[in-house]
Amino acid sequence: MYPRPKSELRYRTQFQFAVAVMLSAQCTDKAVNNTTKTLFKKYRTAKDFAGATPSVLERELSSIPFYRNKTKAIIGSAKMIIDDFGGRIPRSKEELERLPGVAYKTANVILGELFNIWEGIPTDTHVKRFAKRFDLADSNDLTKISKELEALVPKKDWQYVNNGLVLYGRYVCSARPHDCKEHALTKIYPKAVNIWPRTKK
Numbered sequence: 357m358y359p360r361p362k363s364e365l366r367y368r369t370q371f372q373f374a375v376a377v378m379l380s381a382q383c384t385d386k387a388v389n390n391t392t393k394t395l396f397k398k399y400r401t402a403k404d405f406a407g408a409t410p411s412v413l414e415r416e417l418s419s420i421p422f423y424r425n426k427t428k429a430i431i432g433s434a435k436m437i438i439d440d441f442g443g444r445i446p447r448s449k450e451e452l453e454r455l456p457g458v459a460y461k462t463a464n465v466i467l468g469e470l471f472n473i474w475e476g477i478p479t480d481t482h483v484k485r486f487a488k489r490f491d492l493a494d495s496n497d498l499t500k501i502s503k504e505l506e507a508l509v510p511k512k513d514w515q516y517v518n519n520g521l522v523l524y525g526r527y528v529c530s531a532r533p534h535d536c537k538e539h540a541l542t543k544i545y546p547k548a549v550n551i552w553p554r555t556k557k
């Protein structure tokens with residue numbers, strides 16, 4: 357269904373994508389895109405964000421959960437990228453994880469989307485739900501679930517897991533109880549809608 361799954365976060369520059377991913381923690385992509393629509397007209401590069409006045413950026417991000425911490429992380433990351441990485445987003449997980457507010461999941465989302473480098477499987481709420489629903493992971497911790505999935509899925513297929521399951525979870529198999537009509541096999545064999553086990557949270 358998703359031969360080239362991509363993030364639905366909107367951006368024009370690489371640093372804007374990093375900002376959007378940081379903002380998306382505990383927040384929907386839709387809400388992030390609503391905020392960044394205006395924000396990204398004003399701030400385009402790491403230099404723009406590094407020069408932001410914290411109180412102004414806080415106000416501009418105030419509709420996003422944890423906006424105060426996220427403001428600090430964004431400005432701190434922008435400054436580090438200029439001081440330590442020549443103004444460019446680094447291309448390794450270890451370097452990305454040095455940025456404030458960037459941990460395993462965010463680093464791997466950035467590497468995959470911007471550079472098609474898959475050094476790990478990022479786990480978010482959709483990936484976690486599927487990992488648990490299909491009994492692919494025992495842990496409840498997101499990074500530990502990533503490790504369990506990385507042990508199961510061949511490395512060449514890591515690129516499909518996060519974005520593929522996010523799209524599938526968003527548009528086909530949501531967390532809410534649903535009738536499975538959008539499931540790919542239901543489309544081929546409609547009667548299957550009466551056969552699938554009833555979904556539950």
Ligand code: SF4
Binds near residue numbers: 540552
């Ligand atoms: S059958 Fe229903 S619950 Fe199972 S994966 Fe498909 S859409 Fe989700």
